[in-house]
Amino acid sequence: MIGWRHKPIVKMKREQKEIPHKEGFAKSEKLFRSMIEKSADMITLALPEGKLLYVSPSLTDILGFTLEEYQSIPAFKFIHPEDVQGMMEQMEGIIEHPGRSFFRQQRLLRKDGTYLWCEGTVTNMLNDPDIGALISNFRDITERKEAEAKLSEKVSYIEKRTNEFSEVLLRYTLMDFTEKVSIGKAGDEMDAIAVGLNTLGEELESYILQLKKSNAFLNAILENIPNMVFAKDAHDLRFVQFNKAGEKLLGMSKDQLLGKNDNDLFPKEQADFFIGKDKEVLAKKQLLDIPEEPIDTHEGKRWLHTQKIPILDEEGNALYLMGISEDITQRRERENEIRKLNVELENHLHRLEAVNKELESFSYSVSHDLRAPLRAINGYAQMLNEDHGAKLDAEGKRVLQIIRFNATKMGTLIDDLLAFSRLGRKEIQKKTVDMNELAEGVLREFNRSVTHQAEITIGNLHPVKCDYGLIHQVLFNLLSNAVKYSSKKERPQVSVTSEEKNGEVIFSVKDNGAGFNMNYYNKLFGVFQRLHTQDEFEGTGVGLAIVQRIIAKHGGKVWAEGKLNGGAAFHFTLTNN
Amino acid sequence: MEKDVRLEMIQETLVKFTQFDFKGRIPVSERGDDIDAIIVGLNTLGEELEGVKLPGNFK
Numbered sequence: 001m002i003g004w005r006h007k008p009i010v011k012m013k014r015e016q017k018e019i020p021h022k023e024g025f026a027k028s029e030k031l032f033r034s035m036i037e038k039s040a041d042m043i044t045l046a047l048p049e050g051k052l053l054y055v056s057p058s059l060t061d062i063l064g065f066t067l068e069e070y071q072s073i074p075a076f077k078f079i080h081p082e083d084v085q086g087m088m089e090q091m092e093g094i095i096e097h098p099g100r101s102f103f104r105q106q107r108l109l110r111k112d113g114t115y116l117w118c119e120g121t122v123t124n125m126l127n128d129p130d131i132g133a134l135i136s137n138f139r140d141i142t143e144r145k146e147a148e149a150k151l152s153e154k155v156s157y158i159e160k161r162t163n164e165f166s167e168v169l170l171r172y173t174l175m176d177f178t179e180k181v182s183i184g185k186a187g188d189e190m191d192a193i194a195v196g197l198n199t200l201g202e203e204l205e206s207y208i209l210q211l212k213k214s215n216a217f218l219n220a221i222l223e224n225i226p227n228m229v230f231a232k233d234a235h236d237l238r239f240v241q242f243n244k245a246g247e248k249l250l251g252m253s254k255d256q257l258l259g260k261n262d263n264d265l266f267p268k269e270q271a272d273f274f275i276g277k278d279k280e281v282l283a284k285k286q287l288l289d290i291p292e293e294p295i296d297t298h299e300g301k302r303w304l305h306t307q308k309i310p311i312l313d314e315e316g317n318a319l320y321l322m323g324i325s326e327d328i329t330q331r332r333e334r335e336n337e338i339r340k341l342n343v344e345l346e347n348h349l350h351r352l353e354a355v356n357k358e359l360e361s362f363s364y365s366v367s368h369d370l371r372a373p374l375r376a377i378n379g380y381a382q383m384l385n386e387d388h389g390a391k392l393d394a395e396g397k398r399v400l401q402i403i404r405f406n407a408t409k410m411g412t413l414i415d416d417l418l419a420f421s422r423l424g425r426k427e428i429q430k431k432t433v434d435m436n437e438l439a440e441g442v443l444r445e446f447n448r449s450v451t452h453q454a455e456i457t458i459g460n461l462h463p464v465k466c467d468y469g470l471i472h473q474v475l476f477n478l479l480s481n482a483v484k485y486s487s488k489k490e491r492p493q494v495s496v497t498s499e500e501k502n503g504e505v506i507f508s509v510k511d512n513g514a515g516f517n518m519n520y521y522n523k524l525f526g527v528f529q530r531l532h533t534q535d536e537f538e539g540t541g542v543g544l545a546i547v548q549r550i551i552a553k554h555g556g557k558v559w560a561e562g563k564l565n566g567g568a569a570f571h572f573t574l575t576n577n
Numbered sequence: 578m579e580k581d582v583r584l585e586m587i588q589e590t591l592v593k594f595t596q597f598d599f600k601g602r603i604p605v606s607e608r609g610d611d612i613d614a615i616i617v618g619l620n621t622l623g624e625e626l627e628g629v630k631l632p633g634n635f636k
Contacts, residue, residue: 158611158612159611162611162612162614162615163611165615165618166611166614166615166618169615169618169619169621169622170618172622173618173621173622173625175625189581189584189585189588190584192584192588193584193587193588193591193615196587196588196591196592196595197591199591199595200591200594200595203595203597204626207597
């Protein structure tokens with residue numbers, strides 16, 4: 001272990017030393033030699049120039065070299081090349097200072113060519129007359145070194161992994177989940193964390209993707225809503241969202257609107273109104289409906305119907321305020337026009353009602369007043385026939401007969417007209433009516449007063465709310481018409497049915513009689529209007545007019561279908577409420 | 578090497594985050610080592626993700 005000193009320092013002459021107590025020394029040397037040779041430590045005695053004087057048996061056992069071998073090769077060759085310089089420097093530090101020593105760790109060559117980590121001390125005992133050498137005492141520290149290396153490896157492994165994890169976590173925080181950490185083969189906690197991080201990254205990546213899709217979908221809906229939709233931050237009431245309709249209405253782009261508040265965009269009076277409503281919504285935390293609010297836009301003043309809704313977090317704190325505004329300017333104008341028209345219409349209606357009343361009153365009094373002279377005509381014609389009939393020739397009697405026939409007919413007409421005009425004055429009194437019972441009553445009355453051959457069938461009729469007396473009249477008139485116009489058929493057939501449709505009950509009276517030409521349909525329900533001659537079928541032409549008037553008074557509809565010689569069907573609607 | 582309880586807490590928190598429970602935070606020790614750096618990163622991520630989950634974030 002020598003050769004670290006190139007200049008000679010001291011000349012030691014052990015042989016010149018006196019040995020005062022030869023026996024005692026021999027005993028002592030034996031003791032120490034025995035201790036050294038039994039020791040597991042590797043002990044050497046060396047001269048400053050590097051020559052080894054002694055190596056302990058343990059050194060030869062551990063490293064494999066004998067004293068002779070050490071003495072034949074330069075000392076530094078037995079030290080790892082990387083450790084030689086350090087050894088020489090430390091040796092320089094003690095060589096001039098007897099009694100001084102140094103501690104070091106270094107690798108020593110083994111005979112098999114490998115190196116062994118050792119630590120120990122080198123002490124300058126050159127001046128000791130009993131020793132006169134450098135004593136080195138080293139021991140094998142391979143296990144400790146290996147443990148240290150493992151520890152260091154582990155520390156650097158953890159450092160490497162944690163750095164990787166920190167980097168990925170930073171990316172995740174920036175919502176970038178594409179990066180993944182590597183998973184080692186150790187299967188340790190670090191790998192468990194790596195797996196956890198990667199799983200989290202995958203989950204979040206997929207979640208964010210879904211969120212983006214969902215946002216894109218919602219955004220597409222929002223953008224296409226025809227009403228203006230906006231959102232404000234609940235804290236400073238600045239706009240954070242506007243849809244296309246909002247941009248169009250206000251004539252400004254999102255860039256111009258977002259980040260602004262009402263004061264930035266609208267006159268003070270309007271801004272104060274909007275902000276006041278916003279605060280009300282946020283305080284009450286519930287929807288607020290503002291039926292009409294004016295707003296200044298690039299197209300002038302517009303009127304909006306706005307609903308404001310607070311958007312709350314899970315704890316109920318307001319995050320945003322959402323608004324949906326419908327531009328009701330045109331509707332408002334139309335409504336105003338309709339309101340004006342309604343007023344005008346109402347005035348017209350009042351005038352019309354007055355005229356109608358006058359007309360009804362006139363027709364009533366006319367028909368009523370006509371009856372007296374008519375009775376007189378009829379009466380006197382009868383007297384003329386009875387008292388002076390003998391004086392009249394055949395032509396005279398025929399004329400008198402015609403006078404009486406027409407007077408009678410005129411009486412019937414006046415009676416019908418009176419009945420018709422009375423309808424105008426009569427208030428209808430609705431109650432729920434069993435139409436089967438009503439129809440049976442009509443049929444009984446009809447059969448008592450009219451002789452006919454018709455086969456009349458009455459279906460199962462729906463009950464309705466109506467004026468019993470008036471609807472009795474309707475059914476009587478229709479039934480009587482159906483029987484009359486089918487009387488010339490070989491097998492006259494009449495049916496009365498009902499069906500419920502769209503909340504209404506439709507009653508139908510059908511026959512297989514003479515029918516009518518649909519070209520003259522518009523005359524069908526007119527007063528004194530007839531589609532057949534008196535010779536064909538008797539009648540005054542008031543029956544259907546009465547039917548129509550009664551049904552109209554009930555709020556129902558009347559219509560008919562017919563074909564000349566192909567039968568007719570009359571329908572009317574009533575409701576059961 | 579002694580088992581570090583913080584590593585277990587990191588694993589538990591990662592599992593919770595994967596289940597979209599972002600409320601958990603891990604206390605940072607006084608060691609200030611690499612594991613603590615991960616914990617700080619994880620806590621920050623938790624705060625960010627809690628923000629993303631807020632309803633009404635329709636921007």
